[in-house]
Amino acid sequence: MIVNSLNRRGFLKASALLSAGSLFGVPLFSDGARAQAQKLTVRMDNDISILDPGYMVGGTEIETQNACLPCLVNLDLEADVYSWKPSVYVEKFEQRDPTHYDFTLKPGFKWSNGFGELTAEDVKYSYERIKTTDWKGNFEALDHVELTDKYSGTLVLSQPYAPFAVAGLTSGGSAILCKAAMLKVGGKFTTEIPAVCGPYLIEWTPKQKIAFRPNPDWTGPKPAFAEVDALIIADASAAELAYEADELDATEITSATHARYKEKLPENSAIQVAGSLQYMWLGMNTENPKLSDIRVRKAIQHAVDANQVIQGAYAGITDKSNGIICPGLLGHRTATKYAFDPEKAKALLAEAGVSGLELELKTLNEQERILAAQIIQAQLQAVGITVKVLPLDEGPFWEMGDQSKGDGYKTLEIWLMRFGTNPDPQEATQWFTSDQVGVWNWERWKNEEYDSLYKQGMTESDQEKRAKIYLRMQEIMEDTGAYVWINHESETFVHRTSVNISVLPSGEMQLRDFTKA
Amino acid sequence: MWSYLLKRLGLSAVIVLSALLVLFLLLHLIPGDPARIALGPRATPEVVARYAEKAHLNEPVLVQFWIYFTNALSGDLGVDVFSERSVAKIVLEDLPSTLILAAAGLLWAALIGIPLGCLSAIRPNSWFDRMTGIISVSTIAIPSFLVAIWSLLVFAVTLRWLPAIGGGESGDLADQVRHLILPAFAVGLGWVGYLARMVRASMLEVMNENYIRAAYAFGLTQRTIVFRYALKVAILPTITLIGIGFSGLLSGAVFAEIIFTRPGVGKLIYDMVMNRNFPVVQGAVLITTAIYVLITLLADLLVAWLDPRVRDSL
Numbered sequence: 001m002i003v004n005s006l007n008r009r010g011f012l013k014a015s016a017l018l019s020a021g022s023l024f025g026v027p028l029f030s031d032g033a034r035a036q037a038q039k040l041t042v043r044m045d046n047d048i049s050i051l052d053p054g055y056m057v058g059g060t061e062i063e064t065q066n067a068c069l070p071c072l073v074n075l076d077l078e079a080d081v082y083s084w085k086p087s088v089y090v091e092k093f094e095q096r097d098p099t100h101y102d103f104t105l106k107p108g109f110k111w112s113n114g115f116g117e118l119t120a121e122d123v124k125y126s127y128e129r130i131k132t133t134d135w136k137g138n139f140e141a142l143d144h145v146e147l148t149d150k151y152s153g154t155l156v157l158s159q160p161y162a163p164f165a166v167a168g169l170t171s172g173g174s175a176i177l178c179k180a181a182m183l184k185v186g187g188k189f190t191t192e193i194p195a196v197c198g199p200y201l202i203e204w205t206p207k208q209k210i211a212f213r214p215n216p217d218w219t220g221p222k223p224a225f226a227e228v229d230a231l232i233i234a235d236a237s238a239a240e241l242a243y244e245a246d247e248l249d250a251t252e253i254t255s256a257t258h259a260r261y262k263e264k265l266p267e268n269s270a271i272q273v274a275g276s277l278q279y280m281w282l283g284m285n286t287e288n289p290k291l292s293d294i295r296v297r298k299a300i301q302h303a304v305d306a307n308q309v310i311q312g313a314y315a316g317i318t319d320k321s322n323g324i325i326c327p328g329l330l331g332h333r334t335a336t337k338y339a340f341d342p343e344k345a346k347a348l349l350a351e352a353g354v355s356g357l358e359l360e361l362k363t364l365n366e367q368e369r370i371l372a373a374q375i376i377q378a379q380l381q382a383v384g385i386t387v388k389v390l391p392l393d394e395g396p397f398w399e400m401g402d403q404s405k406g407d408g409y410k411t412l413e414i415w416l417m418r419f420g421t422n423p424d425p426q427e428a429t430q431w432f433t434s435d436q437v438g439v440w441n442w443e444r445w446k447n448e449e450y451d452s453l454y455k456q457g458m459t460e461s462d463q464e465k466r467a468k469i470y471l472r473m474q475e476i477m478e479d480t481g482a483y484v485w486i487n488h489e490s491e492t493f494v495h496r497t498s499v500n501i502s503v504l505p506s507g508e509m510q511l512r513d514f515t516k517a
Numbered sequence: 518m519w520s521y522l523l524k525r526l527g528l529s530a531v532i533v534l535s536a537l538l539v540l541f542l543l544l545h546l547i548p549g550d551p552a553r554i555a556l557g558p559r560a561t562p563e564v565v566a567r568y569a570e571k572a573h574l575n576e577p578v579l580v581q582f583w584i585y586f587t588n589a590l591s592g593d594l595g596v597d598v599f600s601e602r603s604v605a606k607i608v609l610e611d612l613p614s615t616l617i618l619a620a621a622g623l624l625w626a627a628l629i630g631i632p633l634g635c636l637s638a639i640r641p642n643s644w645f646d647r648m649t650g651i652i653s654v655s656t657i658a659i660p661s662f663l664v665a666i667w668s669l670l671v672f673a674v675t676l677r678w679l680p681a682i683g684g685g686e687s688g689d690l691a692d693q694v695r696h697l698i699l700p701a702f703a704v705g706l707g708w709v710g711y712l713a714r715m716v717r718a719s720m721l722e723v724m725n726e727n728y729i730r731a732a733y734a735f736g737l738t739q740r741t742i743v744f745r746y747a748l749k750v751a752i753l754p755t756i757t758l759i760g761i762g763f764s765g766l767l768s769g770a771v772f773a774e775i776i777f778t779r780p781g782v783g784k785l786i787y788d789m790v791m792n793r794n795f796p797v798v799q800g801a802v803l804i805t806t807a808i809y810v811l812i813t814l815l816a817d818l819l820v821a822w823l824d825p826r827v828r829d830s831l
């Protein structure tokens with residue numbers, strides 16, 4: 001709650017301070033509190049709306065949950081590809097077979113507000129509940145949770161589901177809630193978590209700050225910073241200026257600022273790239289008469305140089321993409337089958353008997369994407385394809401390939417698209433199956449092998465075989481000619497060298513794991 | 518006076534109702550499905566359906582407007598799409614911060630601008646008058662967002678004298694004042710020029726009136742003539758200007774609020790537009806429109822009360 005109290009004494013005190021500051025020109029106004037070693041100030045890019053894991057929006061809410069709610073596993077960022085590791089709350093977490101995960105909680109973790117100990121009953125309540133909420137996606141394979149004793153149990157899946165641990169149990173919906181506290185508040189909450197079990201308690205000032213304060217009931221590992229202030233700053237540029245004004249210890253930065261900081265970093269600062277779980281591509285509608293000939297689509301693949309796009313629109317700081325599986329994930333590709341070759345593009349167009357082709361390139365109305373679209377426009381012009389760039393607002397953009405929204409998809413030609421994903425390759429591949437044609441598969445191709453591999457990938461537990469499945473799926477996509485892979489935008493942070501930050505590949509900070517350098 | 522008051526109240530009601538209608542239509546004029554726009558492209562069909570039902574989007578447009586209209590009249594502006602918090606509560610949380618910023622900006626502008634205008638009018642065409650003219654035009658010409666960015670870069674980033682972002686700690690008045698200085702400077706600077714020019718022009722007109730010349734003939738001091746007789750009349754148009762300026766700053770302070778990440782109604786509207794949270798946008802704009810109309814009305818009534826000639830002409 002915002003408190004604005006003004007009285008005569010306070011006014012005089014403030015006036016005296018101001019006068020003194022202006023008279024002596026001394027930096028009376030530097031933020032002394034933040035300089036205290038035990039306190040950390042970071043930026044969050046959005047306010048919290050709903051902290052309930054079943055109904056949250058994501059992002060900031062996941063960061064907040066991570067700081068004060070338990071989970072069974074964490075993402076293992078040290079492994080060659082993203083995998084899971086047991087969290088501080090568990091003694092044991094093991095996959096017994098493709099459908100059974102056994103867990104044993106460490107005894108002694110206490111819920112706040114006098115709700116007693118964290119038990120297996122809380123795990124059962126939380127995960128069986130999440131199946132009925134908006135965030136059920138990653139838990140649909142969970143059948144039920146069997147309890148063995150007070151601290152132990154088994155997560156039982158209805159069928160093998162390989163992404164369950166990496167994508168489900170490390171996702172936003174995997175936070176464990178206190179059953180007793182939840183029942184007391186009617187099974188649902190918004191911004192006040194009924195009981196926490198983590199190093200921090202939350203004090204929320206709407207639209208301004210989420211203050212993380214020490215939880216006196218916490219018996220686990222003490223975080224390096226007793227207090228964290230997360231200032232809500234939606235605008236990235238404002239956050240960057242605040243960082244340069246020494247009012248933040250860490251903030252996410254834009255591609256443009258990343259490029260600027262590569263030249264000259266602010267004092268006592270370092271850059272950390274957390275991950276690149278986004279993939280952007282130039283898509284082509286295979287059913288559009290202008291693009292139905294695969295030679296035309298392949299010509300476009302050869303005509304576009306993604307490296308130039310990355311240099312021109314993203315200041316050269318994003319990873320070049322070779323498919324939809326992002327770096328760090330099983331099945332990430334390191335090369336494409338096609339290469340930038342304008343002469344080959346011209347030859348393919350000539351072979352297809354196409355000349356004077358005119359296309360409409362649709363993109364979201366965002367600065368970097370429009371710039372990327374303009375570079376592609378110039379590259380296609382060089383091989384004789386005239387492109388009109390059409391920036392769209394979110395409403396019409398996200399409906400343009402959706403068959404349920406009318407016939408607009410029929411006239412869709414080429415577009416720039418970016419999706420985000422989670423740390424398992426299944427998420428990214430699900431949008432391109434045959435049943436997604438007209439939903440998210442706007443390129444409108446169908447391939448039985450792809451559909452079959454998609455099903456195999458979900459159940460295959462052998463990592464090597466799984467990697468091969470996803471590599472082949474991307475090859476099938478590329479062979480349609482409907483994709484030009486562009487880049488993987490990264491989640492990049494700047495931070496003080498006195499702080500080691502911990503950020504998930506999707507960009508969420510894990511405040512409890514921040515350490516002092 | 519009473520008929521004037523009734524007429525003005527009626528006009529104010531029409532303005533607020535028109536705003537209500539425009540705000541309602543806004544949601545329906547934006548291309549795309551309102552529910553999907555608000556919830557994002559990946560919202561599940563169940564969530565979209567639940568939102569559509571809650572927001573009465575499945576009803577005919579006229580029915581939707583009637584529900585919106587009657588709810589708004591009873592003070593129910595709906596709920597936040599995501600958190601389901603009351604829109605009225607969300608807007609009223611941020612309103613004091615904007616009111617304080619607008620008041621502080623106009624206060625310092627008035628404290629500088631009005632004396633500058635007076636002194637210029639007393640010595641027209643002097644070097645002081647010319648300097649004031651240059652300063653006035655310069656401050657009017659510089660957009661407030663540029664002032665905000667420059668002052669932030671100089672005083673917060675480079676010199677680090679003042680904080681760059683936020684509204685200050687709750688309950689800590691000194692901290693809140695520190696956080697108010699740069700935004701108030703940014704929103705007020707342009708008003709220094711406006712007020713100086715307005716007061717100068719009014720004063721020049723008044724200073725040529727017969728009763729002022731008579732006062733000089735009676736041997737009254739210039740100070741008495743200026744502050745007791747001339748300024749009292751010359752300030753009237755300025756009161757209206759300040760009233761309009763204050764109302765305008767309720768949403769016009771948006772640049773300062775965004776640049777300094779300061780809580781306020783302008784920033785709230787901006788953030789909610791970015792998040793496609795249209796019920797909050799509608800509620801915030803409606804409340805600021807109502808306040809704008811109310812303050813403008815009060816300023817006009819104040820002028821009528823202060824100046825018998827205005828009162829009599831009604």
